[in-house]
Amino acid sequence: MPGMNSGLDISNPAVVAAFKAALVHQGLIALFIFGLLGLVWITIRAGLPTAAAGGAGTAATAAAEPAWRRLLRIGFGLLWVFDGILQAQPKMAVGLPSQVIEPTATASPGWVQHLVNVGGTTWSYHPMQAGASAVWIQVGIGIWLLVAARGPLSRLAGLVSVGWGLVVWVFGEAFGGIFAPGLTWLFGAPGAVLIYAVAGALIALPERAWRSRRLGRLITAGTGAFLLGMAVLQAWPGRGFWQGTSHGQPGTLAGMTSTMAQTRQPGFLAAWVNAFTTFDEAHGFAVNLFVVAALVVTGTAFLSGRPRLIRPVLIGFGVLCLADWVLIEDLGFLGGLGTDPNSMIPMVLLAAAGYLALAPAPAPAAAAEPAGSPAVAAGWRDRLRIAAAPRTVASASIGSVAAVGAIGVIILGAAPMAAAQASPVADTILAQAIDGSSAPLDSPAAPFSLTDQHGRDITLASLRGKVVLLTFLDPVCTSDCPLEAQEFRQAGQLLGADDRRVELVAIVANPVDYQLGYTQAFDRQEGLDDVPNWLYLTGSPAQLAPVWRGYGIAAQIAAAGSMILHSEVAYVIDSRGRLRQEMGFDPGPGTAATKSSFAAELTDAAQQLLRQS
Amino acid sequence: MSRPRLRSAAAIAVLPAVMLAAGCAGAPATPAPATQAAPPSPSLNTSLDTAAGTWAAVVMGGSAAQDNNFWQLFIRPADSTRWKLVTPPGTADNGGLVLAGGGPALVTGFRPSQDLTFSPLIQTSDGGQAWSSLNPLDAALASAPDALAARPGSGQLLALLAGGTVQEAAPGNATWTVLVSQQALAATPAGRRCGLQALTAATFTPSGSPVLAGPCTRPGTAGIFTAGNGTWQAAGPALPAALAGQDITVSRLTRTAQGMTALLAAGTGPDASLLAAWSAAGHWTLSPPLSLHGSALTSASFGPGGTAAIITTANRGQITTSAGSSWQPLPPLPPGTATLAPGPGGTADALAARGGTLTVWQYAPRGTTWAKIQVINVPIPYGSSS
Numbered sequence: 001m002p003g004m005n006s007g008l009d010i011s012n013p014a015v016v017a018a019f020k021a022a023l024v025h026q027g028l029i030a031l032f033i034f035g036l037l038g039l040v041w042i043t044i045r046a047g048l049p050t051a052a053a054g055g056a057g058t059a060a061t062a063a064a065e066p067a068w069r070r071l072l073r074i075g076f077g078l079l080w081v082f083d084g085i086l087q088a089q090p091k092m093a094v095g096l097p098s099q100v101i102e103p104t105a106t107a108s109p110g111w112v113q114h115l116v117n118v119g120g121t122t123w124s125y126h127p128m129q130a131g132a133s134a135v136w137i138q139v140g141i142g143i144w145l146l147v148a149a150r151g152p153l154s155r156l157a158g159l160v161s162v163g164w165g166l167v168v169w170v171f172g173e174a175f176g177g178i179f180a181p182g183l184t185w186l187f188g189a190p191g192a193v194l195i196y197a198v199a200g201a202l203i204a205l206p207e208r209a210w211r212s213r214r215l216g217r218l219i220t221a222g223t224g225a226f227l228l229g230m231a232v233l234q235a236w237p238g239r240g241f242w243q244g245t246s247h248g249q250p251g252t253l254a255g256m257t258s259t260m261a262q263t264r265q266p267g268f269l270a271a272w273v274n275a276f277t278t279f280d281e282a283h284g285f286a287v288n289l290f291v292v293a294a295l296v297v298t299g300t301a302f303l304s305g306r307p308r309l310i311r312p313v314l315i316g317f318g319v320l321c322l323a324d325w326v327l328i329e330d331l332g333f334l335g336g337l338g339t340d341p342n343s344m345i346p347m348v349l350l351a352a353a354g355y356l357a358l359a360p361a362p363a364p365a366a367a368a369e370p371a372g373s374p375a376v377a378a379g380w381r382d383r384l385r386i387a388a389a390p391r392t393v394a395s396a397s398i399g400s401v402a403a404v405g406a407i408g409v410i411i412l413g414a415a416p417m418a419a420a421q422a423s424p425v426a427d428t429i430l431a432q433a434i435d436g437s438s439a440p441l442d443s444p445a446a447p448f449s450l451t452d453q454h455g456r457d458i459t460l461a462s463l464r465g466k467v468v469l470l471t472f473l474d475p476v477c478t479s480d481c482p483l484e485a486q487e488f489r490q491a492g493q494l495l496g497a498d499d500r501r502v503e504l505v506a507i508v509a510n511p512v513d514y515q516l517g518y519t520q521a522f523d524r525q526e527g528l529d530d531v532p533n534w535l536y537l538t539g540s541p542a543q544l545a546p547v548w549r550g551y552g553i554a555a556q557i558a559a560a561g562s563m564i565l566h567s568e569v570a571y572v573i574d575s576r577g578r579l580r581q582e583m584g585f586d587p588g589p590g591t592a593a594t595k596s597s598f599a600a601e602l603t604d605a606a607q608q609l610l611r612q613s
Numbered sequence: 614m615s616r617p618r619l620r621s622a623a624a625i626a627v628l629p630a631v632m633l634a635a636g637c638a639g640a641p642a643t644p645a646p647a648t649q650a651a652p653p654s655p656s657l658n659t660s661l662d663t664a665a666g667t668w669a670a671v672v673m674g675g676s677a678a679q680d681n682n683f684w685q686l687f688i689r690p691a692d693s694t695r696w697k698l699v700t701p702p703g704t705a706d707n708g709g710l711v712l713a714g715g716g717p718a719l720v721t722g723f724r725p726s727q728d729l730t731f732s733p734l735i736q737t738s739d740g741g742q743a744w745s746s747l748n749p750l751d752a753a754l755a756s757a758p759d760a761l762a763a764r765p766g767s768g769q770l771l772a773l774l775a776g777g778t779v780q781e782a783a784p785g786n787a788t789w790t791v792l793v794s795q796q797a798l799a800a801t802p803a804g805r806r807c808g809l810q811a812l813t814a815a816t817f818t819p820s821g822s823p824v825l826a827g828p829c830t831r832p833g834t835a836g837i838f839t840a841g842n843g844t845w846q847a848a849g850p851a852l853p854a855a856l857a858g859q860d861i862t863v864s865r866l867t868r869t870a871q872g873m874t875a876l877l878a879a880g881t882g883p884d885a886s887l888l889a890a891w892s893a894a895g896h897w898t899l900s901p902p903l904s905l906h907g908s909a910l911t912s913a914s915f916g917p918g919g920t921a922a923i924i925t926t927a928n929r930g931q932i933t934t935s936a937g938s939s940w941q942p943l944p945p946l947p948p949g950t951a952t953l954a955p956g957p958g959g960t961a962d963a964l965a966a967r968g969g970t971l972t973v974w975q976y977a978p979r980g981t982t983w984a985k986i987q988v989i990n991v992p993i994p995y996g997s998s999s
Contacts, residue, residue, distance in 0.1 A: 476703065476723075476729060478708075478728055479705075479727050479728060512746055513735075517748040560683055560994055561674075563705035563997065
């Protein structure tokens with residue numbers, strides 16, 4: 001999928017170090033947010049003791065949170081926090097689009113791949129911001145769910161969980177693979193994070209819904225219908241689940257588990273998964289029959305909505321999910337790029353919540369409002385008035401304060417990503433990860449007198465007054481030079497109006513194919529023939545050799561059918577003809593993200609000099 | 614489903630981007646350039662006889678998919694029995710080399726590969742010791758051993774491009790101009806009579822007129838055309854009645870001192886056969902047909918005095934030594950034989966490549982085996998094009 005893969009090594013030390021640094025910086029800011037909020041809360045409460053007492057009193061008047069909701073809120077809150085921590089693994093910043101998202105989407109239809117590619121490309125252009133935002137958004141949602149037990153803030157946490165869950169389900173899980181062949185409940189259908197979203201929707205329900213047994217019936221019936229559907233899918237002939245092996249190869253399920261066993265993980269776990277694979281290969285029909293039967297029994301029991309029937313079945317279903325989680329899903333989060341513990345834990349949480357919801361929540365006590373608590377009696381508009389702010393803060397519970405802190409953490413993650421995403425240009429970290437940081441210089445640039453692609457004589461002195469971005473390109477190079485030319489071309493576009501004050505200059509780095517016909521053919525090939533500030537300079541070998549020497553460029557003829565070996569470097573020359581920066585210019589994998597990153601690096605360097613001049 | 618139940622983290626801000634992308638992703642379709650449906654040509658592994666000696670282009674190295682195939686050029690100078698490596702410098706040649714002999718000079722075209730889209734050209738006049746670049750072609754040369762032709766003595770060049778257009782460069786090679794396209798040639802009276810499907814070869818007559826060739830849809834017709842009197846005229850041989858119902862493809866066409874030599878593939882499948890055709894003073898002579906027994910041509914080469922040698926997919930070699938003579942089977946070819954270099958008097962060298970080693974085997978007329986005469990180790994620059 002174009003754009004999704006930045007092409008960098010997922011363990012690239014520069015990127016990993018930058019990712020860690022970003023997380024540490026943002027982590028400190030998160031701590032500061034919580035610390036500041038806590039300090040403000042404590043200070044105001046100390047100054048307004050009556051308001052603080054009134055705020056405490058509100059807790060006694062509200063309806064108790066039903067067990068099913070507490071289970072979902074705490075369970076999925078912990079899952080979101082855990083998933084956020086998994087996102088902080090070092091390989092995530094570069095590895096997630098290419099190693100996780102892209103393979104997940106590969107089996108899906110073209111339109112799904114296209115959609116997923118949009119998100120993956122955005123990530124690969126801004127890996128630091130994207131990686132960090134995933135961490136803080138998920139940690140923030142998790143904390144928010146954990147600390148906000150009731151009220152609008154709690155419901156809002158559920159809605160945010162739905163929103164983010166759907167974003168992840170579409171862009172990260174390619175719709176949970178529901179449009180791909182091989183879909184099976186055993187392996188996580190319909191996508192773990194869709195269950196997160198369903199749980200979030202239930203958490204977001206108003207309090208009046210808590211008191212109805214109808215909700216419990218709806219949850220169990222929905223779960224039951226889903227499991228029956230999964231049973232049908234599992235039993236469907238021709239999908240390979242009834243066979244342990246096929247033509248000497250592992251069947252569908254055994255193939256999946258044998259692949260999972262190759263993940264880096266503790267030996268005993270791999271041994272268990274391998275043992276199950278072997279067992280399934282030998283008894284594929286029996287395994288699938290058991291799974292289908294278990295899903296049918298569980299689904300039917302849940303569909304009945306009868307607690308006495310559901311309770312024992314739920315216990316068995318929990319055991320089945322646990323076995324599936326360990327032996328088939330292989331815990332889901334190992335290997336350095338696992339993003340969550342897969343679907344079985346959320347599935348069990350949802351099923352158990354449905355069972356608990358069959359018992360109605362107790363009605364709220366009709367307690368009298370405590371005296372002297374105007375903040376409680378006041379509506380939201382009143383509480384948001386600036387004049388009422390101190391009283392509102394003082395009356396807030398510690399959970400509400402922590403929830404506000406969690407919202408701050410989410411914004412902390414989302415804001416930089418949103419800002420980065422607004423730019424179509426990749427971060428310069430990708431270029432620096434490939435070639436290292438540029439070296440500052442301050443020395444006269446070597447003079448040259450050469451011929452441009454139009455046959456005009458060009459000297460370095462004739463370019464005085466302009467910033468010069470200079471590189472050396474072989475016009476018949478088949479790999480790197482075309483990429484480098486595109487990076488220059490993109491840099492020219494990024495400069496916008498500033499491009500009138502910048503010359504994009506390349507000098508031929510080929511002692512054989514140096515004639516004008518070659519520079520012109522190269523320009524046409526790269527679409528540079530209509531770029532007004534592009535100069536591709538050449539000359540005879542006798543003219544080119546001293547220029548190469550002056551800039552430390554090696555351009556050697558290599559034998560036996562290979563291209564010219566030449567240095568890949570770019571220079572930034574200021575308007576007075578002085579060298580100001582030297583950049584490594586090996587384009588690396590040449591993906592859309594890295595090309596954009598090099599272009600951004602060139603543009604930054606030119607604009608820095610323009611600002612100084 | 615694979616491992617990851619993932620947290621992608623396209624941020625919340627991704628959603629607007631999706632909507633934006635949905636609004637601008639659909640670029641209007643542009644019509645694709647018309648391309649010829651070229652029949653399979655023999656590979657670019659071939660040899661060529663010029664006044665300077667015999668040249669051979671052979672692919673060596675490793676996998677083409679990994680850009681580790683490197684084409685090498687060898688020469689056996691006219692005054693020597695030894696081959697030497699003379700691959701032209703300066704350009705990665707993973708796309709293949711196309712040779713054109715013009716008197717003592719040899720023009721070599723580089724088919725583009727990877728991100729290169731035009732075709733560099735280079736020339737030597739001293740047997741490959743010194744090379745000088747020529748003005749490049751602004752498009753890809755066709756993947757056919759006769760895609761490039763040089764007119765001896767004049768410096769005039771003819772190039773068949775991958776899209777079916779033929780360009781010519783006047784002496785001095787300052788600019789390339791379009792001579793004709795396959796579609797335009799097919800629309801001429803001669804082209805219509807043939808039902809020209811594609812172009813497979815370009816050369817010059819001894820008098821310097823461009824000649825083009827390709828397969829015809831009209832059975833029994835050899836699609837060879839020469840420019841004259843402001844239009845294109847059929848110039849191919851009249852074929853025997855036995856081939857009247859057969860589809861004819863001009864697989865190879867080259868200029869000789871006396872005229873031209875062509876290889877014509879007749880029919881398809883198990884009934885396919887091959888004929889050599891020689892022209893002199895406007896008169897064509899045909900070899901008896903050689904049944905290919907369902908195999909296909911993998912390499913074809915021309916030698917001095919109208920000799921031609923071929924290799925088929927069955928790894929069998931055949932040679933014909935003079936105008937009108939029949940095909941003679943060669944002994945089983947040495948393993949890895951990429952091409953044959955027919956010499957005078959029915960001799961032939963087999964050039965076998967394995968990795969970076971070229972082994973030259975020689976066959977003497979009426980011999981029963983090949984004799985190893987030379988081994989050349991070529992320093993293949995693995996990985997240099999990736």
